[in-house]
Amino acid sequence: MRREQTLADRITGSALWRSFVRHGYPDTQRNQALIIASNVFLHIHPVKIKRYATKVTYTFCLGGLSFFMFLVLTMTGILLMFYYIPSSTQAYQSMLDIQSSVTFGQLMRNMHRWAAQGMVISVFLHMARVFYTGSYKPPREFNWVVGVLLLVVTFLLSFSGYLLPWDQLAYWAITVGTNIGGAAPIIGPQVNKILLGDFQIAQSTLIRFYTLHVIFLPLAAAFLMAVHFWRIRKDGGISGPL
């Protein structure tokens, strides 16, 4: 006896649906394997993992949260870019506009700011978790080095974004920060000049920090993350008790 076709059956049986979803509902092991293997976003994972790797108290989700915050920062950052003007004369006014005139502008700005602070903390804590569980040991030593580079890029992303609001907080924090860089032995003055593009923070500094913040450093982070995640798989998955 044939079951009557529901609307859902007709949709999931259609040629259109079947052209982009190539497996059935993931309630059998076969379909659960297929959904991971045939989805571009999910196939970052293997089909099966060790049971301990799903334990929240082992990883505290810190690496995943760092990546998730990067995604949130990318989304909110793109929205802010529609309104923010990287000009020393207009930047501060565009901040005021984002906060007062743009729909959900203040919310986007707050989410971007707090996620940025959160990402610095979560990346740092992720490093501590990986260290204390000995997860850097061979064969994962190179991935640990990539992680240290990602920590540096995270600091630079946060630091370069710090100048953009062009308020007193931003201006003087970056003055202090670039002075610290300028104190480097031998190359200090050159480092300071390259960062500022001037003798003090000016339009040339703002456009340098803006370009670093919205394109160069995110691309560098994305590149390193691709290596980082790939190496997790290649080094035998997430670490665990032997």
Add this chain to the structure above:
Amino acid sequence: MAELAERPGLPAPTPGSIDEAKRQKLLELVRGRALARPTDLAEDEVMVWPSLVVVEAVSAVVFTAILFALSVLVNGPLLDRANPNQTPNPSKAPWYFLNLQELLLHMDAGLAGVIVPTVALVAIAAIPYFDRSPLGVGILGTSSKGRRIIAFATVYSIVVVVGMILVDEKIGRGTQFGIGSYMMDHWGATEFMTGVILSTIIMLIPIFILVGIVKAIFRPTRREIIIALFTGFFVTYWVLTMFGTSFRGHGQDLTWPWNLPLTHG
């Protein structure tokens, strides 16, 4: 042994009959799996969908909810328009660099702001090339001894870092506990000798003392010494950051957090 010896029919073990050099000692009991393991690991494994995907989805939702609530309740700081002619007192770097700014108060700027963080990052990146033993992977702190070392290094680092800041502040900030200024006044020492060389020595001494104490108390493996050092770095980073964010007021003088003007966020 006593029971065995008294059992009839068995010769009593005579002391000294065993070759002392070849006698095996019981070193440690370790919990482990049987040597023979089944080839099918299905019992240890789970399907990523749904077991892992659900954890990721829930943590993403919980995190988004918290971030959303925080962003609705608390606005990001926006002070007056940037004014190069009006230097706020105190001027502070972003909070995650305030540890370096705190160091800067006590020694040469290049040493505090560039050399120390560079050396720290390179040392951290190099850890896996010094500690290659697979022992303890996947166990927080390696062992109960490792966790005791973490606790000890944490307390030690807090006491030493807070103590050094307070003493340097009391004697005269940036005088290397008075030693540097004494060397300058009496021996004609240069800024380089006090701010760089003497300051480096002053920073290295507590690190060597930490390693020395841990070695004396815990008889550590190389991994456990690195645990003590990493914990020292980790705690020092956050203690210095807290001093920079919450206890430095006008003229970078020590003050209480509630007396601070809003200069960072």
